[in-house]
Amino acid sequence: MASLPKPPMPAPVAWRPLRGADVPYVAALEAQIHAAPWTPGNFRDALAAGYSALVGEREGRVVAYGVLMLGPGEAQLLNLSVVPDARRAGLGRTLLDRFLREAVRLGAEHVFLEVRVGNASAIALYEQAGFERVARRAAYYPPDAAGWREDALVMRRGVGSPEIRGV
Numbered sequence: 001m002a003s004l005p006k007p008p009m010p011a012p013v014a015w016r017p018l019r020g021a022d023v024p025y026v027a028a029l030e031a032q033i034h035a036a037p038w039t040p041g042n043f044r045d046a047l048a049a050g051y052s053a054l055v056g057e058r059e060g061r062v063v064a065y066g067v068l069m070l071g072p073g074e075a076q077l078l079n080l081s082v083v084p085d086a087r088r089a090g091l092g093r094t095l096l097d098r099f100l101r102e103a104v105r106l107g108a109e110h111v112f113l114e115v116r117v118g119n120a121s122a123i124a125l126y127e128q129a130g131f132e133r134v135a136r137r138a139a140y141y142p143p144d145a146a147g148w149r150e151d152a153l154v155m156r157r158g159v160g161s162p163e164i165r166g167v
Contacts, residue, residue, distance in 0.1 A: 011058050013094070015055070015056050018067075029062060043067075064081065070102075074111070096126075099111070111159055113154075117153055118150060133155055134154050134156045136153055137152040
């Protein structure tokens with residue numbers, strides 16, 4: 001029995017810090033991906049504040065990016081995004097794991113995030129990574145064209161104790 005040839009493996013992703021020169025491109029991706037996108041100013045402010053910000057590049061093209069804010073004893077995942085044509089390949093999980101390791105390295109005890117209640121794939125990713133739902137913020141996101149405001153789930157994962165540092 002003949003078998004079909006396997007599709008070529010995608011090129012590997014190289015991870016690096018987000019740079020100021022990346023902001024226009026990343027902000028353009030953000031505008032295509034999110035209903036309430038960060039602005040270029042939001043990304044520049046995150047860089048100026050010293051937040052951990054990463055991009056994943058494949059063949060010179062940004063395919064994933066994110067921003068993690070560190071505070072005393074905790075971290076807040078502010079943005080974790082994968083371009084649509086690179087989804088379902090583990091990039092979101094890889095980037096999340098990188099941020100969790102960074103939070104541990106910098107002494108965070110917990111990592112928090114907010115996610116749209118309708119974003120089932122992101123919620124599944126976070127729950128698989130050990131995040132738990134801890135609150136719901138009603139009408140958290142800006143209104144859409146019809147004036148509807150989506151709720152956010154607040155999720156938390158402990159990362160401070162040695163038995164749960166497995167990231």
